[in-house]
Amino acid sequence: MPRAPARPTKGDPHAPPTPEPPRFPAQLSPRRRRPGRSPPRSARYLSSEDGFTYEITKTAEQWRAQLGDHDYEILRRGGTEIPKSSPFWSQVAEGTYACKGCALPLYEGKWQVVLEKGWVFFRHGIANAILMGVDWPEGSDMTPEQAALAAVEAHCRRCGGHLGHIVMIENQLLHCINGASLTLTPPPG
């Protein structure tokens, strides 16, 4: 294997090269890919390469039939909805939000935060409901550490459905969720 040319260093010529400072995306925000507008990206956490099995599994055809094309792109392909396209973004709802894929309760409406960004934001989720993964954009040269800072992805622990990302936004660390990934059940009574 040819070695990369050594970067010039001051002092000890055998010292390891100084690592370059990390480069971060200009904005820590969810990807704004519009479903159907660009090639869909396979969500890495859905891979079976590591042998992880979700409690609820279905074929791609079964998911698409259940969810429809739009919601399938988001929940099963890691897409991002157009901001303000969900009726949930502008309200602090009473009741409980559940996964549209498998109906697992994920967020209480009282934890919701309304931001003009136009997605559905929560301060935190219901215990044992949400898993996280590093969303590493295709073609990125980010290190895993940089990618983790840029995009921590949130998905349903029962069906693996993509929900959104956990981001620092307006000085708050929030779950930034696609409304298309959720259903809302009003409180009883």
Ligand SMILES: [Zn+2]
């Ligand atoms: Zn689910």
